Amino acid sequence: MRAIVQREFGASDVLVLEHVPRPEPGDGEVRVRVAAAGVHAVDIDLRRGEGPASMPEVELPMTPGREIAGTVDAVGAGVEAALLGTSVVAHVGFRSGGYAEYALVSAAALHAVPDGVTFSQAVASIGTGRTAQLVLDAAGLTAADTVIVPGASGGLGSQLVQLALSSGATAVALYGGEGKRAVIEQLAHVDGSHPGRMVALDATDESWPARMAAALDGEAPSLLLDGVGGATARAAIEALARGARVVIFGWSSGEVVRIDTDDIVARSLTVTVPLGRPIADLRALEARAIAATAEGRTVPPVDEHPLAEAAAAHAAIEQRRQRGKVVLVP
Numbered sequence: 305m306r307a308i309v310q311r312e313f314g315a316s317d318v319l320v321l322e323h324v325p326r327p328e329p330g331d332g333e334v335r336v337r338v339a340a341a342g343v344h345a346v347d348i349d350l351r352r353g354e355g356p357a358s359m360p361e362v363e364l365p366m367t368p369g370r371e372i373a374g375t376v377d378a379v380g381a382g383v384e385a386a387l388l389g390t391s392v393v394a395h396v397g398f399r400s401g402g403y404a405e406y407a408l409v410s411a412a413a414l415h416a417v418p419d420g421v422t423f424s425q426a427v428a429s430i431g432t433g434r435t436a437q438l439v440l441d442a443a444g445l446t447a448a449d450t451v452i453v454p455g456a457s458g459g460l461g462s463q464l465v466q467l468a469l470s471s472g473a474t475a476v477a478l479y480g481g482e483g484k485r486a487v488i489e490q491l492a493h494v495d496g497s498h499p500g501r502m503v504a505l506d507a508t509d510e511s512w513p514a515r516m517a518a519a520l521d522g523e524a525p526s527l528l529l530d531g532v533g534g535a536t537a538r539a540a541i542e543a544l545a546r547g548a549r550v551v552i553f554g555w556s557s558g559e560v561v562r563i564d565t566d567d568i569v570a571r572s573l574t575v576t577v578p579l580g581r582p583i584a585d586l587r588a589l590e591a592r593a594i595a596a597t598a599e600g601r602t603v604p605p606v607d608e609h610p611l612a613e614a615a616a617a618h619a620a621i622e623q624r625r626q627r628g629k630v631v632l633v634p
């Protein structure tokens with residue numbers, strides 16, 4: 305089969321397409337013919353040899369990729385044959401192996417892909433979607449919120465904006481340059497009993513806080529969901545209302561947002577970091593994320609690349625050119 309193999313740590317060109325033996329499922333496992341493999345920000349850290357301390361050290365050579373969707377093609381001992389031919393999506397966990405035509409995963413990790421959901425959308429829901437659910441649980445989002453989402457064109461930002469809108473909240477979607485405007489406009493097309501209002505602002509124009517204040521008639525936002533950090537998130541902190549909440553889950557800019565106790569005390573902020581500690585029920589978060597997509601509350605924008613171009617897909621993320629969740633298609 306064709307698979308991306310990484311034999312050394314380094315820049316995106318260490319991701320090379322090779323022909324390797326098709327893996328055989330062990331006890332309790334299935335083999336999935338991969339139709340879509342998610343590319344995650346952590347895959348880039350792992351490729352560089354800079355994975356988070358919370359993850360086991362990577363052993364090379366390896367095939368990256370922890371999010372897969374496709375069709376069950378073989379089952380191992382102890383797994384029901386009825387799964388053969390079904391459409392599934394799964395997070396394969398630390399074992400990786402998703403950037404390939406076939407990948408192994410524990411049968412216990414599988415979710416059915418609902419009717420009307422594409423494999424690429426399903427793969428966007430399984431890992432990034434579960435994080436979005438976790439972030440919103442930590443935020444305690446309600447329809448009364450006005451929420452700032454930096455990096456709204458990214459995998460997680462796009463789903464957070466959609467979930468906020470489908471909850472009836474006002475979402476301030478910050479995006480990186482007019483080239484990303486089209487993907488941001490798609491985010492408003494979500495179902496909800498009282499869909500909220502989206503204010504989309506190009507954050508590369510530093511006047512965005514003034515433009516936000518004008519668009520919100522001076523109402524200060526009550527919530528910041530930040531995976532970008534740096535100057536954009538810092539400006540967002542300064543724009544928040546008294547009593548606002550801040551949820552931090554990443555720093556795509558390379559710099560975690562600066563907050564000190566003066567900020568917290570002066571405006572009674574609540575700051576939460578829902579990652580980096582044990583998460584109680586990942587499977588339930590995954591099921592909720594898939595249900596959100598099946599119900600149209602998220603319609604994850606996907607940025608598809610051929611499997612052979614995994615290196616280019618990584619480079620697109622590193623150069624901030626992604627449009628939604630980056631997915632490899634074998």
Ligand SMILES: NC(=O)c1ccc[n+]([C@@H]2O[C@H](COP(=O)([O-])OP(=O)(O)OC[C@H]3O[C@@H](n4cnc5c(N)ncnc54)[C@H](OP(=O)(O)O)[C@@H]3O)[C@@H](O)[C@H]2O)c1
Pocket residue numbers: 344345346431432433435436454455456457458459460461478479480481484531532553554555556557558579621622623624626628629630
């Ligand atoms: N996806 C997950 O499941 C997950 C889990 C845990 C933590 N996180 C963290 O959450 C953050 C977002 O994850 P993601 O999956 O949405 O990543 P992503 O798809 O790569 O999106 C990140 C977004 O950040 C924005 N950005 C702003 N400044 C940037 C810069 N200097 N370089 C690159 N991007 C920049 C970009 O949007 P604009 O160009 O529109 O500003 C980009 O679309 C990351 O820090 C990630 O480590 C994600």
